Amino acid sequence: MSRVRTSGILRGLTAAASALVLSAGLAACGGSDSASGSDDKTISIGIPSGWDEGIAVSHLWKAILEDEGYEVETETADIGVIFTGLAGGDFDVTFDTWLPLTHKSYIDKFGDDISDLGTWYDDAKLTIAVNESSPAKTIGDLKTMADEYGNRLVGIEAGAGLTKVTQEEVVPTYGLEDMDYVISSTPAMLSELKSATASGDNVAVTLWRPHWAYDEFPVRDLEDPEGTLGDAEEIHAYGTKDFGERYSDLEDLIGAFTLDDEQLFSLENLMFNSGDDVSEEEAVDQWLKDNASFVDDLKEKAVLS
Template sequence: MTTTARTTTLKRGRKAASLGALLMTTALVASACGAENEGGGSDNNGDGDDSSAASEFADCTPGEESSDLADLDTDDDTDITIAAFNGWDESFAASHLVKHVLEDEGYTVTISNFDAAPAYTGVAGGDIDFLMDGWLPITHAEQIENYGDDLEPQGCWYDNAKLTIAVNEDSPAQSIADLAGMGDDYDNTLVGIDPGAGLTKQTQDHAIPEYGLQDYDFQISSAPAMLAALKRATDNGDDIAVTLWRPHWAYDAFPVRDLEDPKGAMGGAENIYNFSRTGFSDDNPYVAQLLKNLVLDDEHLSSLENVMFSEDNYGGENMEEAVSEWLDDNSDFVDDWKAGALG
């Protein structure tokens, strides 16, 4: 065995042992992979201030560090671990995209699901190679403040993560402000999701009072119930207003659009970043560049999530098969990704 091979084998052994310990430590808080990212998670209330550490991530251009992978050899260390966030669809969508491409290149990729805080802890501690769902500058500001010195940013891949109020595509309202005078069109109802979601808090504390929607019945239930109501209404040609968020597969599955938010009551858009353990760029330059090359716009991301998570498709099961099907329908995506041409 060569020195390089022996070093790689030792890294794999330590990484596997550390990851196993981390999974055991977080087993009590990490639930099974879900299919609803409820408005950026319950910690995203849109009220936080940018921390000094997170503020540098307020602006990004997805793909701005892109480079053609044809100029790089694949890495000697082909054992890759990724942390995905419980219940955050885009986290699993992006992670399984990377897994698909890397496994075609001969890598072995393990995706493990965690709540956000343990995932950041694991990456910062070097037990996990990277995570792909860092919402900044607000949602994960605390994690960046705590662990930023032990993380390497590997580019942002999406720049429109936000909370919204949405309506069926052919409904009359164009702005949230219009709803106050159009109650009859929407049965004086705004369909929400879970009571603990950041989206629910933002709607209650900001959108409803700022736009004078107190006469609306704000139905707080669950994300699946909201989606079921959205499906019924769009199938029946009825007008409906719901709380929603981007990214979400509903934008691909249903004829739905966001209402304009002139007061900014739902908060601004955030960026989604990749973060790796310190030293990852040196150990795995090929994978690091692949991460920097990734760009997903709303059309690509909502359609990928639709295939992976909607009940009419894979419903959160067989994610590898779902990604393969989506890539069959988007045949140029991987070539453009590797060429650094998605941006």
């Protein structure tokens, strides 16, 4: 059930300007049927477990959609479950698809049954990270320096694209088969990273940018001279195959959505790294207060797209 929010999506505009922007947005996004409110008003967001940027953005959109009168359902699951559910209609949208490398296998499998709603971030990177004071400089150094890292490379969820790339590309290319590649979960990986850096121990983990861990812990990326982790990627939103038919108002709005580094990192830090017991909803509310024109600007971009 949707919660009642006290701050509206059109905060910061006068009532007349708000009505003008909203009216223009509905006409541009959906035509006469959309303007009459024919779109579905219940929407389900699939949130990939462990990927903090996806969690943060999903809750941001939950707040935006609730302010627009939608009943929003969310479910957190492994990324493979998310794509299966999206293709089968169990989810309507997901906001954390990395392309062209990380989630390529899922797009290859389900691409005909889902729809690309656009790119909202374009500088995402998969990494192997170590504590700042440790000796390795490249991923290949781990082969000869494995003992310095307890002979372990700490990973995340089994179904994550990062896990698949590490298993299929990183490990064989750099000859890391003798290291214990620990496939666990993102919280477990971050817990080990926190513990090791606090105690001054060496640690090697699979990680990615953007992530608040780079601000919180003394870590750095290992060089990847063979390019096994790929170049910078884009993060896309994906919807069901018929998303545009059922949510014509939202298709252009989501397509106009972007975050820069400062916006994304500030949202993540509020949600995961504030040091307080802050819920996702409270973090989003604070972020929207700190970025008072964000949703209004998004609506204007959607109108102009």
